[in-house]
Amino acid sequence: MFMPCLFNRERREKTAEVDRFLSVLKLNSGYLFPGSVYEIELKQQERLRKPDELPTEQDVVTLHEITVQHLQSLTTDCGLWTAM
Secondary structure, three states: OHHHHHHHHHHHHHHHHHHHHHHHHHHHHHHHOHHHHHHHHHHHHHHHHOHHHOOOHHHHHHHHHHHHHHHHHHHHHHHHHHHO
16 A cells, blocks of 8 residues: 555656756757757758749740730720720
8 A cells, every 4th residue: 555655756856857858958958959950940841842842934924914914904994994
């Protein structure tokens, strides 16, 4: 009957020690592993930018031409309204 209580107390102490270690590690991780933190953040930023999924230059030029033509057609239609 005394042993389970002792086991629980030892387990709580070990758990508390692990928690303290993890909190200290979390506070000092930037100081202890500055290169690793930088590398991880850089990889995340590269993944978020998704450079492989950008449209081709020709697609951008085509979209620009279509947009300009559409805007020109809209502005020439407005000329009819101002003539009235």
